[in-house]
Each structure stands twice: as structure tokens, then as C-alpha cells.
Amino acid sequence: MPATFNHTIIASRDRDESARFFRELLELGEAPSWGVFTNLQLDDGVLLQFAAPPVDIQMQHYAFLVDDDLFDRAYRRLLDAGIEHWADPHMRRPGETNTEHGGRGVYFKDPSGHAIELITRPYL
Known part of the structure; x- marks a missing residue:
């Protein structure tokens, strides 16, 4: 199988606020979330996982x-x-x-x- 991009974790001060921002802006549907992640899925299957990191956020x-x-x-x-x-x-x-x-x-x-x-x- 060729390599494809599957998911990324986006560091967020407030994971729910960040997920809502992207969901509304890009018209994305909700995806099942678990643990420390609030998830969104793009049409191509890539998962965006929003989480609050234990360290300062780097842009x-x-x-x-x-x-x-x-x-x-x-x-x-x-x-x-x-x-x-x-x-x-x-x-x-x-x-x-x-x-x-x-x-x-x-x-x-x-x-x-x-x-x-x-x-x-x-x-x-």
C-alpha cells in the first residue's frame, strides 16, 4: 500500500473551541472523539485531532x-x-x-x- 496521510494532532488552548472553529469554517462533520482528543474528519479521511498539550503551544x-x-x-x-x-x-x-x-x-x-x-x- 502506498503511504497516505492519516491524521495530525493540532495543539489547542481549548480543543472544543478549536474543533468548532474548523468545523464551522470548513463545513466539516463531527467524528467520534476519545480520550484527550476532539476529532474532525476531512472528506479524504484525514483525521484532525485537537488536544490541549502539557507545554506551551508553538505556532x-x-x-x-x-x-x-x-x-x-x-x-x-x-x-x-x-x-x-x-x-x-x-x-x-x-x-x-x-x-x-x-x-x-x-x-x-x-x-x-x-x-x-x-x-x-x-x-x-
């Missing part, structure tokens, strides 16, 4: 490939919630989206301070 970067319709809806949710966002990863173009790689993209932070990117076209 991570997570990028999600979405279609144009979901990008529009998610971007509207960001605007409606007043979430600061940028067109670039260096946060030098506030309040904008980009048209890199033949698609659109936006950067923002989740409730735990992770750098999140939504893109409509893969880089490769």
Missing part, C-alpha cells in the same frame, strides 16, 4: 485545499467574524486575498494562534 502552519465555493463561504465567515487575515504568509498585506498559483488564497490565525492557509489550487 504551526496548516494549509487546506478547498474549492472556489467553499473558499467564498469560508472567506465570508472570516469577514463576518472580524478575523484578521492576510494575502501573504509574512502578514504584510492585511485584509486581502491572493491569486497565486492560478487560484486564490488567504492566511489567518486559528483560536490557538496557528497560521492557517486556505487555497483553491495546489502549489504543484
